[in-house]
Amino acid sequence: MSVPLPTLADVRAARQTITSTAIHTPLVLSELSPDRDTPLWLKLECLQPTGSFKIRGATNAIANLSADEKRRGVICCSTGNHGRAVAHAARETGISATICLSKLVPQTKVEAIEGLGANVLRVGNTSDDAQLEVDRLVRVEGMVELPPFDHADVIAGQGTIALELLEDKPDLESLLIPMSGGGLISGIAIAAKALKPDIRLVGLSMDRGAAMAESIAAGHIVDVDEVASLADALGGGIPKDNRYTFAACRELVDEVVLVTESEIYEGMRALFHRERLVAEGAAAVGHAAIIAGKVDIEGPAAIVISGRNVDTRRFADIAAGQPVQLGDLRVDAEYPCGP
Ligand SMILES: *Cc1c(COP(=O)(O)O)cnc(C)c1O
Numbered sequence: 001m002s003v004p005l006p007t008l009a010d011v012r013a014a015r016q017t018i019t020s021t022a023i024h025t026p027l028v029l030s031e032l033s034p035d036r037d038t039p040l041w042l043k044l045e046c047l048q049p050t051g052s053f054k055i056r057g058a059t060n061a062i063a064n065l066s067a068d069e070k071r072r073g074v075i076c077c078s079t080g081n082h083g084r085a086v087a088h089a090a091r092e093t094g095i096s097a098t099i100c101l102s103k104l105v106p107q108t109k110v111e112a113i114e115g116l117g118a119n120v121l122r123v124g125n126t127s128d129d130a131q132l133e134v135d136r137l138v139r140v141e142g143m144v145e146l147p148p149f150d151h152a153d154v155i156a157g158q159g160t161i162a163l164e165l166l167e168d169k170p171d172l173e174s175l176l177i178p179m180s181g182g183g184l185i186s187g188i189a190i191a192a193k194a195l196k197p198d199i200r201l202v203g204l205s206m207d208r209g210a211a212m213a214e215s216i217a218a219g220h221i222v223d224v225d226e227v228a229s230l231a232d233a234l235g236g237g238i239p240k241d242n243r244y245t246f247a248a249c250r251e252l253v254d255e256v257v258l259v260t261e262s263e264i265y266e267g268m269r270a271l272f273h274r275e276r277l278v279a280e281g282a283a284a285v286g287h288a289a290i291i292a293g294k295v296d297i298e299g300p301a302a303i304v305i306s307g308r309n310v311d312t313r314r315f316a317d318i319a320a321g322q323p324v325q326l327g328d329l330r331v332d333a334e335y336p337c338g339p
Pocket of ligand 1: 052054081082148149178179180181182183184185233234280282283306307308
């Protein structure tokens with residue numbers, strides 16, 4: 001079931017709505033820029049309050065609730081960052097928030113959400129399990145669901161990134177964007193292609209359990225197995241009743257690139273050692289793909305560095321070139337002594 005997508009006008013309206021909460025993030029030159037005529041820019045969404053771009057969509061969605069919906073309180077399932085953003089926006093607005101998290105969500109993200117005063121429920125092994133609890137509480141308690149990606153106001157909020165990108169650097173030709181449920185890339189694609197129809201949109205995901213990437217390839221929404229990943233924020237399935245993001249991604253994403261866990265590991269290390277940025281795995285897929293030679297940069301390009309909420313201990317291991325265990329998979333540094 002697909003319905004009309006949000007428009008550039010919706011994204012512009014979202015920008016007005018979120019302006020006092022989300023910041024216009026800096027766009028800085030990457031050390032990985034191929035040469036002076038081909039700048040690669042980094043859009044530092046990791047500097048947002050709550051540590052990820054999700055503050056944009058969550059703030060816009062909560063601002064657009066009716067008085068009755070606000071009274072009922074909001075609920076969502078999340079791999080962590082959406083939940084944190086919803087908890088933050090709910091607290092600012094003075095409404096109650098319930099966040100359902102599976103056991104794949106890193107403890108650092110769980111604690112941050114609890115610290116914002118939200119009601120946190122740990123349910124099940126995967127995002128799909130957490131979603132079942134959301135469905136139940138919506139039915140039984142009448143809470144209002146704010147899904148992490150498939151919601152018009154969430155998509156319009158994330159799309160405000162494109163307005164900033166093209167204002168700051170109108171000559172951008174390619175945008176490299178981490179992709180999970182596709183709210184981020186849909187919003188950016190809607191606004192960017194309305195302003196600049198031939199801009200190229202590249203969606204990046206991990207190669208295990210990438211729901212949107214596999215669904216685009218299959219031509220319909222498919223189930224994926226959610227497994228532990230360095231890019232934990234990119235995990236989770238796409239509910240079959242998807243209204244917006246599958247249609248938007250099919251139509252607007254020009255290229256999908258998948259990276260392995262060891263490539264994400266090297267991407268995180270490069271972000272730290274070369275760019276001096278602390279970023280979570282989901283935000284390192286652009287660096288992962290470039291270092292692995294999986295994506296070509298031919299003109300001015302930008303990568304959205306989508307979040308920074310990585311567990312400190314894990315981050316320290318990766319920065320130091322120590323192996324990391326993800327379920328059954330051990331990820332080793334390619335160059336243990338560091339770059
Ligand atoms: C949510 C998230 C993404 C993916 O966004 P989607 O809208 O689900 O595609 C990427 N990076 C980070 C850090 C996130 O929190």
